[in-house]
Amino acid sequence: MTVSAHRGEILHCLDDPRDHGEQAWQYFEDGLLIVEDGHIGACGEARRLLSGLADSTEIHQHANGLILPGFIDTHIHYPQCEIIAAYGTQLIDWLQRYAFPAESKFEDPNTAAATADFFLDELLRNGTTTALVFGTVHPQSVDAFFEAATRRNLRMICGKVMMDRNAPEVLCDTPQTSYADSKALINRWHEKGRLGYAITPRFAPTSSSAQLHMAGRLLKEHPTVHVHSHLSENKKECQWVGELFPQCKDYLDVYEQHGLLGRRSVFAHGIHLSDREWRRLQESESNLAFCPTSNLFIGSGLFNLNKADDYNVKVGLGTDVGGGDSFSLLRTINEAYKVQQLQAYNLAPIRSLFLATLGGATALDLQGVIGNFETGKEADFIVLDYYATPLINFRITKCKNLMEKLFVMQMLGDDRAIRETWIMGQKKFAR
Amino acid sequence: MTVSAHRGEILHCLDDPRDHGEQAWQYFEDGLLIVEDGHIGACGEARRLLSGLADSTEIHQHANGLILPGFIDTHIHYPQCEIIAAYGTQLIDWLQRYAFPAESKFEDPNTAAATADFFLDELLRNGTTTALVFGTVHPQSVDAFFEAATRRNLRMICGKVMMDRNAPEVLCDTPQTSYADSKALINRWHEKGRLGYAITPRFAPTSSSAQLHMAGRLLKEHPTVHVHSHLSENKKECQWVGELFPQCKDYLDVYEQHGLLGRRSVFAHGIHLSDREWRRLQESESNLAFCPTSNLFIGSGLFNLNKADDYNVKVGLGTDVGGGDSFSLLRTINEAYKVQQLQAYNLAPIRSLFLATLGGATALDLQGVIGNFETGKEADFIVLDYYATPLINFRITKCKNLMEKLFVMQMLGDDRAIRETWIMGQKKFAR
Numbered sequence A, B: 001m002t003v004s005a006h007r008g009e010i011l012h013c014l015d016d017p018r019d020h021g022e023q024a025w026q027y028f029e030d031g032l033l034i035v036e037d038g039h040i041g042a043c044g045e046a047r048r049l050l051s052g053l054a055d056s057t058e059i060h061q062h063a064n065g066l067i068l069p070g071f072i073d074t075h076i077h078y079p080q081c082e083i084i085a086a087y088g089t090q091l092i093d094w095l096q097r098y099a100f101p102a103e104s105k106f107e108d109p110n111t112a113a114a115t116a117d118f119f120l121d122e123l124l125r126n127g128t129t130t131a132l133v134f135g136t137v138h139p140q141s142v143d144a145f146f147e148a149a150t151r152r153n154l155r156m157i158c159g160k161v162m163m164d165r166n167a168p169e170v171l172c173d174t175p176q177t178s179y180a181d182s183k184a185l186i187n188r189w190h191e192k193g194r195l196g197y198a199i200t201p202r203f204a205p206t207s208s209s210a211q212l213h214m215a216g217r218l219l220k221e222h223p224t225v226h227v228h229s230h231l232s233e234n235k236k237e238c239q240w241v242g243e244l245f246p247q248c249k250d251y252l253d254v255y256e257q258h259g260l261l262g263r264r265s266v267f268a269h270g271i272h273l274s275d276r277e278w279r280r281l282q283e284s285e286s287n288l289a290f291c292p293t294s295n296l297f298i299g300s301g302l303f304n305l306n307k308a309d310d311y312n313v314k315v316g317l318g319t320d321v322g323g324g325d326s327f328s329l330l331r332t333i334n335e336a337y338k339v340q341q342l343q344a345y346n347l348a349p350i351r352s353l354f355l356a357t358l359g360g361a362t363a364l365d366l367q368g369v370i371g372n373f374e375t376g377k378e379a380d381f382i383v384l385d386y387y388a389t390p391l392i393n394f395r396i397t398k399c400k401n402l403m404e405k406l407f408v409m410q411m412l413g414d415d416r417a418i419r420e421t422w423i424m425g426q427k428k429f430a431r
Helices: A017-024 A046-050 A078-083 A091-107 A109-125 A139-152 A175-189 A209-221 A235-244 A251-257 A275-283 A292-297 A305-310 A329-341 A349-356 A358-363 A390-396 A402-412 B017-024 B046-050 B078-083 B091-107 B109-125 B139-152 B175-189 B209-221 B235-244 B251-257 B275-283 B292-297 B305-310 B329-341 B349-356 B358-363 B390-396 B402-412
Strands: A003-013 A025-036 A039-045 A058-069 A071-077 A128-134 A155-159 A196-201 A226-231 A265-269 A287-290 A314-317 A381-385 A418-423 A426-430 B003-013 B025-036 B039-045 B058-069 B071-077 B128-134 B155-159 B195-201 B226-231 B265-269 B287-290 B314-317 B381-385 B418-423 B426-430
Touching (some): A003 A039, A025 A046, A025 A349, A039 A046, A058 A402, A058 A418, A071 A078, A071 A287, A071 A314, A071 A329, A071 A358, A078 A091, A078 A139, A078 B390, A091 A235, A109 A139, A128 A196, A139 A175, A155 A175, A175 A209, A226 A251, A251 A265, A314 A329, A314 A358, A329 A349, A329 B292, A390 B109, B003 B039, B003 B046, B003 B358, B017 B349, B058 B402, B071 B265, B071 B329, B071 B358, B078 B091, B078 B128, B078 B139, B091 B139, B109 B418, B109 B426, B128 B195, B139 B175, B155 B175, B155 B226, B235 B251, B251 B265, B275 B305, B287 B305, B287 B358, B305 B329, B314 B358, B349 B402
Parallel strands (some): A128 A155, A155 A196, A226 A265, A265 A287, B003 B058, B155 B195, B195 B226, B226 B265, B265 B287, B287 B314
Antiparallel strands (some): B025 B039, B058 B381, B381 B418
16 A cells, blocks of 8 residues: 655535534644545544654645645536637627637547647646536547546546537537437446546537437436536526427426436536526535636626525536636635625635535535545645745735635635645646 | 837727727837837837837847736725735725724834835736825825835825724824825825825715815815725715715715815725716716726625716726735736626727726826827836746637737736836836
């Protein structure tokens, strides 16, 4: 057995701080994280744990930093790297003007491979260790992505877009080909090492009912795969869904009627939901991805976290690159805080940390393997840098307690605040 | 005469792009900026201008970057550096819990001097070359600030806070002392070198009518000084002003009845304004500072730039540190864009550049000396770096034209995007 240890300030969540207060997290000012064969061996006070280590154990010192579980991004599009920060449109126009042309390039496996490499390196640079990722309609986009993830030994979930209408012809599949291609990808990649597959109908407007039925059939045949789609992002979109699916009660009901809700289903956005939809999300144990930078950048609206909490709907954070304009979960937390401030709802720093780690893991139904430092979990973790910038350095010295420091790192931090990213106990990024 | 030149991509505004379209800006792909004794000697195509230079002229090459006029921050509090990113409150509570305790430390001239140094270095690091700055109630806070600005040869405007009620006693002056102290500071600093003074009543709720009358009297006696205050930031604040000044028509009318409107008056925020107030702002040629990061961070609301444009009210951008959470005008533009997106109003990249440069200069009534590269103006400029981060570098290569590049720098840029900051032709910051 290979054993190593990491000594420094350590913070992680055990549960949702909304419900469990100070019981929901652990902090060790002089902590030790012991890694055994890529998994967490133990996490606790250094003084208590050091004595149990063999003298030969390598101990990594992480001074002036904070060791956290790796960040989890519950909604992102890897083929949209090149259209981050595309000007001047809201959702439907944005898709047609920017997203579809960009995605059409992923027919080429070389484009897909090069972009997947850039994308995953950006994730590591930003401290993101797991993500739920859109590919394009092309199966080769998913092959390229999973190959790049395998090379880095990352826990990643991805899927081929299913889309058979209201999109350029070159980006459309059919109910039959989308079923067959997705099924082949599931067989090729799902649960291979750390990888997982997500059935990925883009969103209700670009799938026929026949295609959504095939998606539901896939889920029945492969109950351990994920479902990844969009829900109620933009008002015009919602109206359009009403016109396209007059037989459905509302937007969520489109997915429900096709058998796509459940504890492994993640719907991005969920901004304009009815109380019925909130209730059905909760009852079906479905999850939402809150993507504040995207919701602001393309002007979609303000996600109501208070309501999600009232209905006990599970929520993760998503950067939604390329609708979102940052790969950083810290920047995402910054804007999540602001979106909630506009609605007079306080998003506490420990809650944000939960959403970006264990909460995200739970939204992906991966809380058994990642999200915190419980013994046996996979050792994906990051080290934040209290000296990341002159301003952070100046500001941190004025903080009176841990929560102030955490909040400062969340509000003022960006990719620079990630000093190191470790995957299964191996250092994969260092500034 | 000392002559030097800067060669590279150059962009600057001549007017407001909203009204003048492509006539409002100049771009030179291979441009030359000639600096003569700290002022702009000429700006144009390198090929045209190079031949007129003496052989001995030093020419600075700025490859893979963009030369812009220095950024102008029309609202910021230097004593609030240490409370950037303070958690969990909206305006009134934020003032009491964070701002007032921080400001009380500025009775100590050493604190003031050290903070002024840190603050001005941060501005330079972020490409901000001129700012309209709040001090504290203590005259020594303004002395320390102007001394630090003088050492860096910066064009800065600052003023001592006037505040005689609804604040901790140690932070209160009186109508008489605020008048006398402000007058002494005006005599000591106003128009000394590049410095300007701003009469600075914090905001209506913390000044008695007697104090605001003294402020108005100061302005009459010193018509070239500025006025700097807050206006209509937060709904509770607006309601409070109504209770405190029942004799006034609305919030703006409080300032108007005390003689404080005019072309050198800058009011931060202006989020919850009536049509009457918009009209009176325009008729009085008063200016607003749009502070998106602050308005989001403390949950104040969404500034309506569309309405400001309809009423032809002059607007500058403000970071509003410490209510705002970034010193960067690029980050401020990012969030300004998002605030307008939420209101379905497109903030074009060239318009944002205008707001951050010539528009800001105009809001400070300094368009005669700074804001663009017209011959004779002071040579304060910055160089943006197209290689600032891996993501910017990746994204810039996909841009098809100047406006896309500018928008990418605005959306993805931060302090790292500022490669150099030059003040009166002297390099004062380089990464």
